[in-house]
Amino acid sequence: MKHPSSDGVFRYGSLVFALSVIGIIGLSMLVLVRGALPALTKFGFSFLSGTNWDAAAGFGALPYILGTLVTASIAIIIGVPISLGIAIFLAEMAPDAIRVVVSNIVELLAAVPSIIYGLWGLYVLRIFVADYIQNPIQGSFGFLPIFSGTSFGLNFLTAGLILAIMIIPTIASISREVMVSVPNSQREAAYSVGATRWEVVRMSVLSYSRSGIFGAAVLGLGRAIGETMAVTLVIGGATGASALPTSLFKPGQTMSTILVNQLSEADSGSLQLAALLGVGLVLFAIAFAINVVAQLLVSRVLKVQVGAVE
Amino acid sequence: MRRFKDRLALWLGALCVVLAMVPLISILYEVVKNGAATINVDFLAAAPGVVGHASGGIGPAIQGTLILVGLTIVIGVPLGVLSGIYLSEFGDNPVGRVIRFLNDVLAEFPSVVIGVVVFTLIVLTFRSFSVIAGALALSIIMLPIITRSTEESLKLVPNSIRDASMALGIRRWRTTLSVVLTTAKSGVITGILLAVARVAGESAPLVFTILGSQYFFSGLNSPMDAIPLRIYRLALLPYPYAQAQGWGAALVLILMVLVVNIGVRLATKGRLYSTRSRA
Numbered sequence: 001m002k003h004p005s006s007d008g009v010f011r012y013g014s015l016v017f018a019l020s021v022i023g024i025i026g027l028s029m030l031v032l033v034r035g036a037l038p039a040l041t042k043f044g045f046s047f048l049s050g051t052n053w054d055a056a057a058g059f060g061a062l063p064y065i066l067g068t069l070v071t072a073s074i075a076i077i078i079g080v081p082i083s084l085g086i087a088i089f090l091a092e093m094a095p096d097a098i099r100v101v102v103s104n105i106v107e108l109l110a111a112v113p114s115i116i117y118g119l120w121g122l123y124v125l126r127i128f129v130a131d132y133i134q135n136p137i138q139g140s141f142g143f144l145p146i147f148s149g150t151s152f153g154l155n156f157l158t159a160g161l162i163l164a165i166m167i168i169p170t171i172a173s174i175s176r177e178v179m180v181s182v183p184n185s186q187r188e189a190a191y192s193v194g195a196t197r198w199e200v201v202r203m204s205v206l207s208y209s210r211s212g213i214f215g216a217a218v219l220g221l222g223r224a225i226g227e228t229m230a231v232t233l234v235i236g237g238a239t240g241a242s243a244l245p246t247s248l249f250k251p252g253q254t255m256s257t258i259l260v261n262q263l264s265e266a267d268s269g270s271l272q273l274a275a276l277l278g279v280g281l282v283l284f285a286i287a288f289a290i291n292v293v294a295q296l297l298v299s300r301v302l303k304v305q306v307g308a309v310e
Numbered sequence: 311m312r313r314f315k316d317r318l319a320l321w322l323g324a325l326c327v328v329l330a331m332v333p334l335i336s337i338l339y340e341v342v343k344n345g346a347a348t349i350n351v352d353f354l355a356a357a358p359g360v361v362g363h364a365s366g367g368i369g370p371a372i373q374g375t376l377i378l379v380g381l382t383i384v385i386g387v388p389l390g391v392l393s394g395i396y397l398s399e400f401g402d403n404p405v406g407r408v409i410r411f412l413n414d415v416l417a418e419f420p421s422v423v424i425g426v427v428v429f430t431l432i433v434l435t436f437r438s439f440s441v442i443a444g445a446l447a448l449s450i451i452m453l454p455i456i457t458r459s460t461e462e463s464l465k466l467v468p469n470s471i472r473d474a475s476m477a478l479g480i481r482r483w484r485t486t487l488s489v490v491l492t493t494a495k496s497g498v499i500t501g502i503l504l505a506v507a508r509v510a511g512e513s514a515p516l517v518f519t520i521l522g523s524q525y526f527f528s529g530l531n532s533p534m535d536a537i538p539l540r541i542y543r544l545a546l547l548p549y550p551y552a553q554a555q556g557w558g559a560a561l562v563l564i565l566m567v568l569v570v571n572i573g574v575r576l577a578t579k580g581r582l583y584s585t586r587s588r589a
Contacts (some may be wrong), residue, residue, distance in 0.1 A: 006451040010483035014396035015405070017389055021413045021457070024450055028427040035430045085326025093320050102327055104575060109334050111571045113511025115538045116560050120337045122545055123553065165333045172330070196312050198319035219418065226420020228514035229538075233545055256422045257513070263426065264518045268434060286421065291415045298415065 005008040025288075032284055035277035042271065047278055051241040059275035061255070061282060063243035067156070068254040068283070070245040071231060072224040074160025075167055079224075080217050082164075083171035087213075092170075092201050103173070110169035118233035121162040126153035126234055129161065134249050149249030154236035157248040162230050165218035168216035174219060174298060177211030179205050215297025226283070228256040237261055255283040313366075338564075345561025348554045354562070358524050358540075364551030368559045370526045371540035374441075377527055378520070378536055379510050381445035386509075391491075393453070394460025394498075399427055399486055401461070410461075417454035424450050425515025433519060439533040444520035448509040455508060459501025460504035463494040500574050507570040511563060513538035537563045 040047055043058055050060020086106065090099050130153030141147050150175060186204040195203060206213075236251020243253040253261070259280060266273040337409035352367055359366025397410055425447050432443040466492050475485040491498065513536075516522075521533040522543055528534075536560055 001452055005481075007482040010486070011396075013398050014392045014400065017392040018396040018401070018406075018409045018457070020393065021409055021416055021454060024453075025412055025416060027431075028423070031427050031430045035434075068494040082326045082329055085323045086330055088319070088537065089323030089327055093323055105331060105334060107575070108568065108571060109330065111507065111567055112334070112337060113513070113538060113563060113567060115511065115513040115541050116341065116564055119541055119545055119556055119560050120333075120340060123557075124336060124340055125333075165330075170329050177394075196316040198316040199312070201319065217491060224419055226422065228420065229542060233542075256420060259422055259426055260514060260517050263429065264439070264521060268437070277426065277430060283420060284423050287418075287420050288415065291418045294418070295411060295414045299411075 010133075028284065029211055029281075031190075032277055032281040036085035036274055036281045039271060039278045043275075047275070048282070049216075051244060053240040053243075053275075055271060059271065059278075061275070061279050063239075063241065063245070064253050064255045064258050064279060065251045065282060067235070067243060068225055068256070068286075070156055071159045071163055071235070071254055072221055074157065075163035075224040076217065076221055078161065079164035079167045079220060080171060083168050083216075083220070084175060084213065086168070086172040086243040087175035087179055088201055088205075091176045092205060093197065103176075106169050106172055109165075110173070113165070114227060114229045117162055117166055118230035121158065121230055121234040126158050126164060128153075129153045129158045133157065138249065146247050147249060149247045150251065151249075152251075153253050154234055155249045156235065156245050156252050159235040159252070159254070160232045162234055163224045164228060166230060167223045170223055171216045174216035175213045177208075178209040178216065178298070181212075182208045211297055211300075215294050218290060218294035219298060222287055222294055225290065226256060226287050228260055232257040232260045245285050255279050259283075317505035331541065341557060341560050341564055344557035347561075348558030349561060353555070353558055357526065360547060361547065364549070364554075366555075368537065368540050368555070368562065370523060370535040370557065371537045372562065373521070373527055374523075374534040374536040375510060375538075375563075376423070377441065377534065378444055378448060378516075379506060381441070382448040382452055382509055383502075383506060385445060386449035386457025386505070387456060389449070390456025390459050390502075390559075391498065392455045393457040394464065395486060395491070397457065397461040398464035399482075399490070413454045413457050416450075417458060420514075421447075421451050421512055422514040425518050426559075428515065429499065429518040432468070436531070438531060439519060441520055441527075441530045441534045443517050444534070444536070447515040447519050448512060451512060452505045452509050455505040456501055459504070460498050463501060464490055464498065467493045500578055503570050503574050507567045511538055511540055511567050517542070537566075544572065 039059055043050065043060065047059065047061055048065070049062055050058060051062050052058050052060050090102060094102065130151060134151060134153060134155075134157070137147050138151070182205050186208050187200050190200040191205045231254055235253060235257055236254055237252045237257065239258070243251075245252055259276060262272070263276050266276055316462060354367060354372065355369045356367035357370050358368070393409075393413070397406055397413075400406065401410060421487065428443050428447040428450070432446060433439055472485055472490060475489040476482070480489070516536055516539045520536060520539070522539045523533045523535045541556050541559045544552045544559065
């Protein structure tokens with residue numbers, strides 16, 4: 001073993017800082033588990049399956065877990081096709097000038113703070129949803145349970161729409177990168193047998209970048225699940241069984257929004273506080289799992305393909 | 311038929327771009343139109359008025375955001391830059407790969423969860439919402455972003471420069487700090503600026519750390535206001551003046567964030583590495 005040199009100190013000193021990431025993730029899990037323990041031991045599995053939310057009847061997180069899943073699903077269903085269209089357009093079809101301008105605008109969409117999407121959602125998108133989507137549909141199909149609800153536009157659909165708008169930049173720009181990193185030999189092979197540009201995209205580019213695009217969509221899903229303030233302002237903030245997502249046009253709640261709405265006012269040591277930290281723990285676990293999958297998919301694809309090009 | 315499909319694909323792609331632009335244009339239009347009508351010197355400098363009365367401004371919020379961002383830079387930048395140095399210069403091993411992977415996971419983590427963790431650790435322990443708790447939460451959000459951008463910038467420095475410095479007998483740590491880091495300076499600073507713009511707009515983790523306040527800064531152990539938080543509180547009020555003030559605060563915030571983003575993009579003119587994904 002060598003003497004500890006100044007280089008060794010520097011190397012292991014910087015390692016300590018780098019390790020802080022692992023420390024933060026580990027500590028977060030520990031803190032949430034410990035804080036949620038009173039609620040988890042008292043309610044057991046019914047914490048995940050219960051729908052009540054008050055001190056008398058107990059706490060169950062099911063409506064909020066489902067609320068998160070429903071809003072995120074709406075976001076994915078609307079956001080992924082549009083993002084893919086943008087990515088294909090930018091990577092394979094657009095002239096250079098348009099490509100540069102649009103890429104920059106897409107990046108700017110990603111830079112707009114969540115609370116501003118929320119404000120716009122509350123004062124602009126909500127009115128649009130109420131007037132042009134909700135009222136016409138309820139006028140014709142209002143008897144269907146999935147379309148029942150109040151007419152203020154504060155509902156699952158508005159929340160899902162704003163999430164779709166917010167995750168499009170993420171999915172579009174990563175999908176575009178994945179497509180750009182497809183080797184040109186793939187495209188040339190298709191062109192050489194007389195394929196049109198769209199056929200090249202379909203046969204060479206899309207099939208080659210499938211798992212990377214999937215990774216980008218999973219990353220978008222992770223964003224949608226964790227997104228908070230914009231959703232808080234447009235989802236209406238119901239609690240208990242009435243927050244169950246039984247209709248698109250009903251006020252609801254997600255895991256992240258109930259934290260914003262209730263955590264800072266929960267009494268220290270109360271069961272409600274423990275239940276809220278339990279919701280935080282579930283959100284932590286889901287977000288962690290999704291992001292691990294997404295990183296594996298995206299980073300592996302980009303790494304392998306960048307390596308192949310060099 | 312094949313030509314037609316080709317055309318159709320092009321137009322569908324263009325349509326998707328237009329669909330994504332409509333919200334951005336609408337957001338910018340509404341924020342500028344409604345915000346500009348509200349903003350004046352008094353609005354920027356004054357404390358919020360009595361709830362329900364159309365008076366006051368967002369002075370404490372602007373002050374709070376500046377203090378918060380300043381503290382976050384002090385905590386987050388050294389941590390992030392040093393982590394990035396480790397990953398770039400010494401991270402080509404299993405430990406480095408694990409750290410890099412978890413760093414990418416943490417970078418995508420919901421900021422609300424980080425707020426909850428800091429709330430449990432700091433606010434519940436010390437029984438007070440505080441500026442410190444808010445700065446800590448924002449630092450944790452900033453850390454993985456800066457780590458990643460620093461690593462990517464340092465990796466762009468050719469090895470020949472490292473070799474040249476070492477060949478002069480300069481030690482590794484001096485080489486890294488004075489030669490490699492200096493060469494990669496503009497990339498590192500760009501990453502820091504984008505991370506600052508990102509955390510300045512964060513609101514969810516602030517709800518349970520600095521809480522918000524009607525007053526100007528009154529100590530690191532007390533609650534404080536910030537622009538994103540003020541927008542949220544105003545949006546919850548049913549009065550027309552609150553809506554107008556919310557737009558005004560939104561204009562201030564969006565100007566801060568977009569000026570940094572557009573400025574950085576113009577200054578680097580497309581030489582910018584991807585800040586979001588690891589390409």
